[in-house]
Amino acid sequence: MTTKTYQLETLTCPSCLAKIEGALKKTAGVIESEVLFNSSKAKVTFDETVVSSEEIRKTIEALGYKVLGEK
Amino acid sequence: MAGLSKLRRVQISGVLVALAFVFKNTSELTAITNLIMLAATVVAGTPILKRAVGALKYKILGIDALVSIAVIGALAIGEYWEAAAVTFLFMLGDYLEARTIEKTRSSIKALLELAPDTARVLRDGAEVEVSPDEVVAGDVVIIRPGEKIPVDGTVLEGTAYVNQAAITGESIPLSKQPEDNVFSGTIIESGYLKVRADRVGEDTTFARILQMVEEAQDKKAETQKFLERFSRYYTPSIIVLAALIYLFSRDLVLALTLLVIACPGALVISAPVSIVAGIGNGARHGVLIKGGEIMEKLGKSKVLAFDKTGTLTVGKPAVTKVKAYNIGEKELLRLAAIGESYSEHPLGRAIIEQAERELGPLTETPDEAELITGHGLKAVIGGETILIGNRKLFADHNVSLAGVEAYLAGEEAKGQTAIIVGNLSGVLGVISIADTVREDAKALIDTVKRLGIAKIAMLTGDNPGTAKSISDQLGIDEYYAELLPQDKVRILNELRTRYGAVAMVGDGVNDAPALASADVGIAIGGAGTDVAMETADVVLMSAQLKQLAHAIGLSRATVRNLKQNIVFALIVAGLLLAGVLVKTVNLSFGMLIHEANVLLVIVNAVRLLGYSAD
Numbered sequence: 001m002t003t004k005t006y007q008l009e010t011l012t013c014p015s016c017l018a019k020i021e022g023a024l025k026k027t028a029g030v031i032e033s034e035v036l037f038n039s040s041k042a043k044v045t046f047d048e049t050v051v052s053s054e055e056i057r058k059t060i061e062a063l064g065y066k067v068l069g070e071k
Numbered sequence: 072m073a074g075l076s077k078l079r080r081v082q083i084s085g086v087l088v089a090l091a092f093v094f095k096n097t098s099e100l101t102a103i104t105n106l107i108m109l110a111a112t113v114v115a116g117t118p119i120l121k122r123a124v125g126a127l128k129y130k131i132l133g134i135d136a137l138v139s140i141a142v143i144g145a146l147a148i149g150e151y152w153e154a155a156a157v158t159f160l161f162m163l164g165d166y167l168e169a170r171t172i173e174k175t176r177s178s179i180k181a182l183l184e185l186a187p188d189t190a191r192v193l194r195d196g197a198e199v200e201v202s203p204d205e206v207v208a209g210d211v212v213i214i215r216p217g218e219k220i221p222v223d224g225t226v227l228e229g230t231a232y233v234n235q236a237a238i239t240g241e242s243i244p245l246s247k248q249p250e251d252n253v254f255s256g257t258i259i260e261s262g263y264l265k266v267r268a269d270r271v272g273e274d275t276t277f278a279r280i281l282q283m284v285e286e287a288q289d290k291k292a293e294t295q296k297f298l299e300r301f302s303r304y305y306t307p308s309i310i311v312l313a314a315l316i317y318l319f320s321r322d323l324v325l326a327l328t329l330l331v332i333a334c335p336g337a338l339v340i341s342a343p344v345s346i347v348a349g350i351g352n353g354a355r356h357g358v359l360i361k362g363g364e365i366m367e368k369l370g371k372s373k374v375l376a377f378d379k380t381g382t383l384t385v386g387k388p389a390v391t392k393v394k395a396y397n398i399g400e401k402e403l404l405r406l407a408a409i410g411e412s413y414s415e416h417p418l419g420r421a422i423i424e425q426a427e428r429e430l431g432p433l434t435e436t437p438d439e440a441e442l443i444t445g446h447g448l449k450a451v452i453g454g455e456t457i458l459i460g461n462r463k464l465f466a467d468h469n470v471s472l473a474g475v476e477a478y479l480a481g482e483e484a485k486g487q488t489a490i491i492v493g494n495l496s497g498v499l500g501v502i503s504i505a506d507t508v509r510e511d512a513k514a515l516i517d518t519v520k521r522l523g524i525a526k527i528a529m530l531t532g533d534n535p536g537t538a539k540s541i542s543d544q545l546g547i548d549e550y551y552a553e554l555l556p557q558d559k560v561r562i563l564n565e566l567r568t569r570y571g572a573v574a575m576v577g578d579g580v581n582d583a584p585a586l587a588s589a590d591v592g593i594a595i596g597g598a599g600t601d602v603a604m605e606t607a608d609v610v611l612m613s614a615q616l617k618q619l620a621h622a623i624g625l626s627r628a629t630v631r632n633l634k635q636n637i638v639f640a641l642i643v644a645g646l647l648l649a650g651v652l653v654k655t656v657n658l659s660f661g662m663l664i665h666e667a668n669v670l671l672v673i674v675n676a677v678r679l680l681g682y683s684a685d
Binding site: 010 | 126288334347
């Protein structure tokens with residue numbers, strides 16, 4: 001189990017949060033996800049054997065939000 | 072095409088929309104005009120549609136989907152102009168919102184820039200420059216003028232003036248010498264220090280403040296949670312309304328317009344932008360407010376309770392009054408000070424300090440002096456025996472206090488410690504000593520009352536005399552003396568029942584239970600104190616009382632700002648809905664108002680960054 005924080009482009013509408021969070025939660029292997037509006041970050045806890053960090057990035061980007069970095 | 076930046080898309084579609092507008096009004100070339108409008112719609116609309124489809128895959132219906140449906144609908148019925156204008160306005164709004172919203176969050180960026188970027192450490196006797204992350208606890212770090220201290224540590228060598236604004240928000244430089252503590256992120260203005268690293272990297276006070284501010288920004292206020300719940304019902308209701316209208320009236324344009332205004336953007340954003348700007352302002356002034364909920368509670372608190380007198384007093388006894396009988400006041404003070412020459416007692420130190428302030432440095436010493444623990448002392452000065460102490464001392468030497476007893480009792484009732492000075496034949500005078508109130512305390516009490524705190528209370532373990540004296544001097548409304556820690560919790564509950572939400576101020580260390588049981592616990596002088604930083608709801612980094620006034624004023628300004636935003640957003644949303652229903656607001660105008668509303672709410676929040684208590 002790993003927890004990673006992804007820095008996203010500036011989030012401007014809080015409803016984006018629900019969208020990104022919802023999408024992450026529906027991704028297999030993601031145990032927990034929290035999107036922080038003001039810091040424009042997504043904190044994701046996931047099972048590495050099921051889903052890779054790269055796939056999580058892609059999920060977020062597929063929704064139309066650039067991932068600027070991760071740690 | 073897919074690689075176009077947001078700004079580029081806004082620019083291109085903007086030019087196209089302007090071109091289309093000119094053609095539409097001046098020429099008959101409908102086909103070309105429509106083509107330009109279509110191009111503008113594609114340029115601005117692609118990312119919207121992409122996001123909408125991405126979200127729909129996860130069965131989420133966001134604003135992107137609503138706008139996409141409206142635009143596709145508009146294109147289907149030949150409303151090319153509306154489609155172009157709506158997509159352009161939406162993207163423009165999105166871009167401007169991103170830019171302005173960055174501003175509300177700029178404080179934390181400014182803080183981040185204060186982080187140290189290099190460190191010079193001694194390794195094997197030589198100075199080497201390393202990144203602050205490579206410094207380990209125990210390293211000796213060297214800092215020269217103009218440089219940032221890269222660690223939390225203890226000064227080993229050197230003296231310097233240090234600007235601690237990064238931590239305390241206070242830019243007046245402080246003098247540092249061996250044994251003093253220094254903080255990472257602070258700057259040496261002049262001088263030179265050799266510092267032993269006690270805490271490095273993520274453990275430093277500076278790094279922890281940053282982390283806490285970042286976490287605080289995203290802790291939701293009650294209002295925010297409510298607005299989010301509201302919008303969860305608002306959006307689907309408008310969609311249902313749009314569907315019903317289409318079903319019954321077959322008015323597609325009206326239905327599509329409703330979709331565009333279905334997202335209560337300004338309303339949802341109103342609370343978080345105010346809160347983030349407020350928290351950011353605090354962080355820059357040495358006031359750490361841990362989240363939106365706390366900001367709201369502090370902004371609405373009715374009672375300010377001070378834990379113990381130390382917060383409002385200097386915390387060091389000082390001579391407040393000298394009363395002499397049959398000799399001059401200065402002479403009395405001189406005798407007492409000489410007698411106390413060898414004393415280490417805080418009361419003795421207070422007498423010496425006062426004497427030196429009034430009479431200059433003392434050179435005389437007593438011929439002999441005898442300390443009598445719990446009673447005072449007996450000294451021989453210039454051949455005469457002088458007694459300095461309490462009633463017991465004088466009783467032991469059979470000196471009558473009959474003439475001064477009333478005065479002594481009066482002083483004690485005022486919270487003073489009365490030191491009696493006399494010789495073997497009688498009393499020469501009385502020196503009153505007490506902890507004095509801080510100079511900034513009176514101003515603070517006046518300020519917070521003006522800011523709307525209804526009651527100020529003091530909860531103290533001190534005796535009633537001291538408590539009364541201090542509360543009278545400062546204009547404190549209620550005081551509770553001789554309290555045990557568990558009493559404080561009970562009194563806080565009483566205050567809450569009587570007046571409303573209670574904010575409690577303390578040092579955050581000895582009074583943790585009381586701070587925890589208050590609605591808002593404020594720790595003063597929290598920098599470097601782990602317990603205070605972790606447990607308090609609000610941490611004032613320095614011990615300066617004006618930071619308390621700033622915290623209270625800021626929280627009220629933030630709550631006010633938040634309310635303005637909500638009311639404004641609600642009114643506009645209401646007018647917009649009404650305007651759409653009576654058909655005075657069309658698709659693109661609806662979008663314009665919607666986006667302008669969001670922008671105004673953000674701009675209003677940006678104002679909070681400039682808030683200052685004085």
